[in-house]
Amino acid sequence: MSGAPGPMMRAVGVDLGSVRIGVAIAPADAAVAVPYEVLERSGERARDHEALAGMVADVGAEVVVIGLPTSLDGGEGPAAVGVRAEAGEIAAALDVPVVLHDERYTTVSAERILSEQGLRGPARRKVIDKVAAAVILQSWLDARD
Template identity: 30%
Template sequence: MRIMGIDVGEKRVGISVSDLMGWTAQGLETVSRTEDDGWLRRIGELIREYEVESIVVGLPRNMDGSIGDKGKACEVIAEDLKQRFSLPVKLWDERLSTMAVQRTLIEADMSRKKRRKVVDKMAASWILQGYLDSQRRNTHD
């Protein structure tokens, strides 16, 4: 059973997918978020290609845990994905995921230009991996 992870940004959407066992997340690609629904069509293509059975969308929360405008926009997108693809969609707290990925890439001495190309799909992978790890912990408790 594969799970897709999505990091929704204002300009780009990072996409990741789990392995078949649901243990690890791999970044797939970054899609430009356009005014039309081309980016949603691409997500649909990836859902079919990887036989995705559920989706995890990063939910940006404020540091106090509240949900601001970006979080509310992600909730709307999550509901749209649920309706459009008839799949279960879960929201996952993504606080600091992009910052953590940026820090990792900077420590790896990656150039700013290269970081821009991979940060969104890596953030999606970070979000999905956190979700997968929590599911494994919950089944072993």
């Protein structure tokens, strides 16, 4: 059957923020990403990466997809350079592959989703990061088809 998607794998999506890390998951038997958790930054990246590694192990992920903040023209600025560096540190702390995926428009998409659900203010801030992670992961899943 031509055009069939590749084998499904359990994946974790990550939206690296300066204050919070959004985490989403996609079970191996589903092609849909779902928001999972928001990890508040501790001020120590090694501790944050250890917490993320625990989540990856807990869900039995086979791959971690980290959003790469590129500019609208596809270029990479300081934010992308920082994410690439941190993704390397995360990869060193994990036993599964780490891939970077273009995250252009993910925050806009996540904001639209939450707006449609009527979430405002503090309620929105509590979930926006994991919703953004789900948008990143869903985009990666869709690109694999």
